[in-house]
Amino acid sequence: MAHEWCVHSERWGGNAGSPRDCKSCGKRCERARDVAGAFRSARATSGCIGFSGNPPGTSKTGLHLTPNAIDFGSVGVGSNANQPVIVGNRGSKKVTLTNISATGSEFSITGFSGPIVLQPGQTLKLTAAFAPTSAGQASGNISVTTASQGPAMMATLKGNGATSLLSATPSPVNFGNVSEGSPSTQTLKLSNEGADSVVITSVSASGKDFSVSGVTTPQTLTPKQSVTLTAKFDPSSGGAETGNISVVASGGAVQIGLSGTGIAPSVQLVPSTTAVAFGNVTVGKTMTQQVTLKSTGNSNADISNITVNGSGYSLSGISPPMKLDPNQSAVLTVSFDPKAAGNLPGTVTINSNAPNSPLTIGLSGNGTTTEQPAVELEWEQSTSSNIVGYYVYRDLKSGHSFSRLNSQPDSGTSYTDNTVASGKTYIYVVTAVDSKNIQSPNSTPITVSIPAN
Numbered sequence: 001m002a003h004e005w006c007v008h009s010e011r012w013g014g015n016a017g018s019p020r021d022c023k024s025c026g027k028r029c030e031r032a033r034d035v036a037g038a039f040r041s042a043r044a045t046s047g048c049i050g051f052s053g054n055p056p057g058t059s060k061t062g063l064h065l066t067p068n069a070i071d072f073g074s075v076g077v078g079s080n081a082n083q084p085v086i087v088g089n090r091g092s093k094k095v096t097l098t099n100i101s102a103t104g105s106e107f108s109i110t111g112f113s114g115p116i117v118l119q120p121g122q123t124l125k126l127t128a129a130f131a132p133t134s135a136g137q138a139s140g141n142i143s144v145t146t147a148s149q150g151p152a153m154m155a156t157l158k159g160n161g162a163t164s165l166l167s168a169t170p171s172p173v174n175f176g177n178v179s180e181g182s183p184s185t186q187t188l189k190l191s192n193e194g195a196d197s198v199v200i201t202s203v204s205a206s207g208k209d210f211s212v213s214g215v216t217t218p219q220t221l222t223p224k225q226s227v228t229l230t231a232k233f234d235p236s237s238g239g240a241e242t243g244n245i246s247v248v249a250s251g252g253a254v255q256i257g258l259s260g261t262g263i264a265p266s267v268q269l270v271p272s273t274t275a276v277a278f279g280n281v282t283v284g285k286t287m288t289q290q291v292t293l294k295s296t297g298n299s300n301a302d303i304s305n306i307t308v309n310g311s312g313y314s315l316s317g318i319s320p321p322m323k324l325d326p327n328q329s330a331v332l333t334v335s336f337d338p339k340a341a342g343n344l345p346g347t348v349t350i351n352s353n354a355p356n357s358p359l360t361i362g363l364s365g366n367g368t369t370t371e372q373p374a375v376e377l378e379w380e381q382s383t384s385s386n387i388v389g390y391y392v393y394r395d396l397k398s399g400h401s402f403s404r405l406n407s408q409p410d411s412g413t414s415y416t417d418n419t420v421a422s423g424k425t426y427i428y429v430v431t432a433v434d435s436k437n438i439q440s441p442n443s444t445p446i447t448v449s450i451p452a453n
Helices: none
Strands: 063-066 069-076 081-089 095-102 107-110 116-118 123-130 136-146 152-162 166-169 173-179 184-192 198-206 210-213 219-221 226-233 239-249 252-263 269-271 275-282 287-295 301-309 313-316 322-324 329-336 346-352 359-368 375-378 387-395 414-417 425-434 446-449
Touching: 063 136, 063 152, 069 081, 069 123, 081 095, 081 116, 095 107, 095 123, 107 136, 116 123, 123 152, 166 239, 166 252, 173 184, 173 226, 184 219, 184 252, 198 210, 198 226, 210 239, 219 226, 226 239, 226 252, 269 346, 269 359, 275 287, 275 329, 287 322, 301 313, 301 329, 313 346, 322 329, 329 359, 375 425, 387 414
Parallel strands: 069 152, 173 252, 275 359
Antiparallel strands: 063 081, 081 123, 095 116, 095 136, 107 123, 136 152, 166 184, 184 226, 198 219, 198 239, 210 226, 239 252, 269 287, 287 329, 301 322, 301 346, 313 329, 346 359, 375 414, 387 425, 425 446
């Protein structure tokens, strides 16, 4: 008949041989027999001493290990897991601990600096660790040696070394040239390509100007599930830098290389033209032209103010303050609406954080009271993709010296040339311009003759 261990010492009463409940813990124990098989006296001491050996985790000296069976579960290869272990003296005499060790190459125990004397009722806290170096099941024991007896196995250890199939895209990450004060970010996809769930326990970045965000740990990825990380490079000085993103998970760690070069900030704001000529415009009519402002440096161009001076001129299209990122453009529309006849000069002034601030663009136009000759051109819209506008070219001689009339591509399909003279003959062609500023071949030329006055 099997019974649970009772570690309490109690006085028994009643008839010899009858089962009793321990007065301290309530366990059912039978009165112990002596070696001759006869029952001891009715007031004998009982501790389930009818069983040979000692309760699990307990030695003859009264030492007890809690817990006496430790299962670390699945732990990623290359990582580790810890569990607390308590050694207690449940006996009535002091015990001198001379050594505590773990068997099994992937198990260890720390916290013992012995020899240590444990008085009755005193405990010692230790830490058991499992650090698998390969996949698969592992087992071991915790052995305790005292001054009065040799090593005794007092706890069992087991765990499973697990591997994961985490993958990161892209990896490695190269930020290229990044200006100081203008941080750059890139998005990464971290996926679980394995057949088992993976628990991400930590995500960190190394390298003084690199950081990572997007994951709150711990986070579980089921098979084929993914999570998004955001890597950031914010250089504080010039020069090449390297770092890593370290992802620690159940089943192993993933390293993602980081690199980038910090460069000194450079702000540049470049106009498509520094002079806009409207030619002859009849009083009471309005003519418009466009100027493109482009940020060509490696840092943001901040346009703080734009003003126009000169009779009959006005601006639209840009409302400062405005920030242009590197390679970003904005289109400024200049209108000329003369109120009187005569030569009417003007100026556009652009204030920014660029070294060439204030940037000035000269304006010229002539108000006339009589109707001036003009050529109105129209064409069909291009069927090609990524077309952003059209350039108009004019020549006085057939195909020899075409001059471009508009400073930047016109998004419409018409153009009015107000700079023609009476009695002259002009030849016009149009080209389509795509987003990379690549022009198409010239259209079929057309010839226009302006009548003499």
